[in-house]
Each structure stands twice: as C-alpha cells, then as structure tokens.
Amino acid sequence: MNNLRNIRIDTATGTAYVEAGASLGEFYYKIIKSSNVHGFPAGLCPTLGIGGHFSGGGYGHMIRKFGLSVDHIIDAQVVDYQGRILNRKSMGEDLFWAIRGGGGANFAVVLSYTVKLVPVPETVTVFNVQRFLADNLTDVVYKWQSVMKDIDENLFIRLLLQPANDPKNPNNLTVGVTFISHFLGDAKTLVNLLNTELPELGIKKEDCQELSWSKALLFWLNYDTESPLEVLLNRTLNVNYLKRKSDYVQTPIEKQHLELLWKKIIQLGKSGLVFNSYGGRMNEIADTATPFPHRKGNLFKIQYSISWKEEGQETDDKNVGILREMYEFMTPYVSQNPRGAFLNYRDIDIGVTQNWTYKEGEVYGKKYFMGNFDRLVKIKSMVDPHNFFRYEQSIPIGDYYM
Ligand SMILES: Cc1cc2nc3c(=O)[nH]c(=O)nc-3n(C[C@H](O)[C@H](O)[C@H](O)COP(=O)(O)OP(=O)(O)OC[C@H]3O[C@@H](n4cnc5c(N)ncnc54)[C@H](O)[C@@H]3O)c2cc1C
Numbered sequence: 001m002n003n004l005r006n007i008r009i010d011t012a013t014g015t016a017y018v019e020a021g022a023s024l025g026e027f028y029y030k031i032i033k034s035s036n037v038h039g040f041p042a043g044l045c046p047t048l049g050i051g052g053h054f055s056g057g058g059y060g061h062m063i064r065k066f067g068l069s070v071d072h073i074i075d076a077q078v079v080d081y082q083g084r085i086l087n088r089k090s091m092g093e094d095l096f097w098a099i100r101g102g103g104g105a106n107f108a109v110v111l112s113y114t115v116k117l118v119p120v121p122e123t124v125t126v127f128n129v130q131r132f133l134a135d136n137l138t139d140v141v142y143k144w145q146s147v148m149k150d151i152d153e154n155l156f157i158r159l160l161l162q163p164a165n166d167p168k169n170p171n172n173l174t175v176g177v178t179f180i181s182h183f184l185g186d187a188k189t190l191v192n193l194l195n196t197e198l199p200e201l202g203i204k205k206e207d208c209q210e211l212s213w214s215k216a217l218l219f220w221l222n223y224d225t226e227s228p229l230e231v232l233l234n235r236t237l238n239v240n241y242l243k244r245k246s247d248y249v250q251t252p253i254e255k256q257h258l259e260l261l262w263k264k265i266i267q268l269g270k271s272g273l274v275f276n277s278y279g280g281r282m283n284e285i286a287d288t289a290t291p292f293p294h295r296k297g298n299l300f301k302i303q304y305s306i307s308w309k310e311e312g313q314e315t316d317d318k319n320v321g322i323l324r325e326m327y328e329f330m331t332p333y334v335s336q337n338p339r340g341a342f343l344n345y346r347d348i349d350i351g352v353t354q355n356w357t358y359k360e361g362e363v364y365g366k367k368y369f370m371g372n373f374d375r376l377v378k379i380k381s382m383v384d385p386h387n388f389f390r391y392e393q394s395i396p397i398g399d400y401y402m
Helices: 026-036 050-055 088-098 135-147 187-197 213-221 231-232 255-268 319-329 360-381
Strands: 007-010 016-019 072-077 109-116 125-131 153-163 175-183 209-211 241-248 273-275 300-308
Touching: 007 026, 016 026, 016 187, 026 231, 026 273, 050 109, 072 088, 088 360, 109 175, 109 300, 125 135, 125 319, 135 175, 153 255, 175 187, 175 213, 175 255, 209 213, 209 300, 213 231, 231 241, 241 319, 300 319
Parallel strands: none
Antiparallel strands: 007 016, 016 109, 072 109, 125 175, 125 209, 153 175, 153 273, 241 300, 273 300
C-alpha cells in the first residue's frame, strides 16, 4: 500500500481524499498545511497506516467531540476478491458499512477514503500534569471516571497509570498518574470548567498551554511544539516490541478497588494502563451506525500496554505474561458477557480461528463487534463467499448462511 499515498484536501467543501497507504502523519500534515480551521479525529501516532487504522475505528484526542475516524467517512474505493474496483455506490451500503470499522483484510482491499473534515478552533488548550499516591490520587481518579461521561464534549482527558517514583519520596516505588488533556477552547474556560467539575485535580492556569490545533497535535505526539511540521512525515516507529490489550469500563471502579489496583501496579512493576475518556459524541452515535459498537454506556476504555527492546522477551513470565496478569486482575471491574475489546489493539489472547467457522469466530468477534458481529458475518458471506481474505481473527463466513 506504500505506493498509494495521495492526499487531496478540499477546504471549500471541508472534505479530503486520502489513499489507504498514507500514514496518519502525512494526512495530518496535509490538512494542517491546507487550513488552520480544519482537523480530523484520528489516532495519536503519526506512523499508523490510514488503511489499518480506519479499518478498526480510529480514535484520538477529539473522540468526545467528533467520535471516531469512521464516523466521518463519506465514500471509499475498494478492490473486491474478484478484482473489481468499487466505490460507495457500486459496492452498496452493506459493504460500505462493513469497511467503516469491521476490520481490515476481511471484505476487500481499501484503496482510498473520502472523509469529512471537522472544524477546529484557532486556539486549543492542553496540559500534562502528574499526581502520585501521596497526593489525592484515588479521589481524583474515582471522580474522573464518572465526570467525563457528561462533561463538555470539547474536553478529552487521558490518564497514564504507571509505577513511578514520586520526587517527594524518590526511594519508594509508588503509582504516578499522568493526566493529559486536550480542550477545544481557551485556558480560562478550561480552568473554570475543571474547577467546577473536577476540582480534585487542582488544575491552574499555569498548568495549561494555549496552542494552535497543529501545535497541540505535536504536543500529543510527544514532539516539542516548536518542531517543524515535517516530523509528522516520519514513517518509522521507534518501538521494537509491544503488546497491547483492551477493556471497556461501564461502572466507576470503587475507591477500595482503585487502592487494590495501585498495589497491583506496584507489584507488577512494569505494565502501564491508559484510561481514555468516552462520553460526549460517543453517547450519541448508535451502536449500529458502524461496526464499532462500544459507544453509549462506556465510561472509558483501558489500554494495557507493555513494550520491550530485546527479542525473545515475550514469554509468560516476562512482558506479555505481566500484561496478562494485569488484564486478569481487572476482570471484575470491566465489561462482561462479552468482555469488550478494541479491534485496533489486536489481541490474539481473546480467541483465534483455524477453520473460519461462525462458532470459532464469535469468540473474538463478539468482543470486538458485540451485536454487530452477525451483520458482519452476513456481509462477509455475500462479498467474499470463498473466504479469500482471511487470517487468525478474520470475520468468518457464517456456516448457517451457506
Ligand atoms: C504506536 C501505536 C499507537 C497507536 N495509537 C492508536 C491511536 O491513537 N488510536 C487508534 O485508534 N489506534 C491506535 N493504534 C492502533 C492502530 O490503529 C492499529 O495498529 C492499526 O491496525 C494500524 O494500521 P496499519 O495500517 O498501520 O497496520 P497494518 O498492520 O498494516 O494493518 C492492520 C490490519 O489492517 C489491514 N489493512 C491495512 N491496510 C488495509 C487496506 N488498505 N485495506 C484492507 N485492509 C487493510 C492489514 O491487512 C491488517 O490486517 C496504535 C498502534 C500503535 C502501534
């Protein structure tokens, strides 16, 4: 897909054409170069390929305001298993629905997407503050869980939970939670909002930076905000090995259980959790609008994360094993029956198929797609009846549809 990287921005209609082999950074770069009042709601890593990223939903720091990347796709070109090039009209609404979050390499090869851009203000506000156990961490995290559901949808706050050393007591390993925020508005409004809704976090004007949307993007991607925009064009990811898992939380985790989580984080010593706030626009889009089902009712998504450098370190007692232990520990506090999972954090622990039967496929398929899984199976059976596109977690052809 490397050769399919054309991007065209049309500011007059607020739309963009992007080929599936472009990286997210290339796409952001073109948008920013064309307009300072348009943006796009997508992920926070510039090296991601548009094709794979959109195929699983695509979320980022504007999820509460605008939902997912797939909520903004208005047309696409695909090649089906017979080699036919189809657009929205010729592929029909079923296939068009399926490729907006139903997983890559399942139905067709996507060549390009046409998307609607979103309006962004000229000034946005960001902050990155860290709190430790010795601060009022449990109170803040407890309150954050329920506040974010209904708070102003211009606000997104991500929490990174890790073992850390508190500078106030550097010899003891404790838990540090970093609160990273993006607000589509000015600092004064943000501080007033948080002092009313989440005063426990204690955000002050000095914690905030007012930036253009593009500089805020660099901030979120961990670049110096004065870096040239060309850093977005770098297609190399500086991570050797990683494992990610995911969960959805629908009921706030009680304070006494958060205290247990802190102990677990310290005990395991390595894994990290990322809590990504939902609510806002995600509450308004129907679960069936696209294959991505984790909308209303979810307070936040957890990403379990571990990365390592040396080959061969993924064994049960090391990195991957540590992450699995944390996932196991979280079982009582997350969604159940099925336990939801985010497709873009592919996780073969939750099930794989060897025979592409419905029975095997529903084990992981219902975790990723919930009630939308059956419709995906039906569409797969129609558009790829010989199961040309397949892999260990692809959508099976329904035995009972054949
Ligand atoms: C460092 C890092 C940060 C991330 N951050 C985010 C984030 O902020 N938000 C988020 O939502 N996700 C995030 N992700 C997850 C990311 O969206 C997925 O890993 C996604 O699959 C990446 O797509 P890709 O095209 O780069 O990967 P690939 O592995 O190339 O593709 C993924 C899957 O899609 C298929 N595919 C790719 N292109 C096409 C196409 N054109 N047509 C049909 N099928 C295709 C592939 O065959 C494969 O099955 C992150 C991942 C990493 C590694």
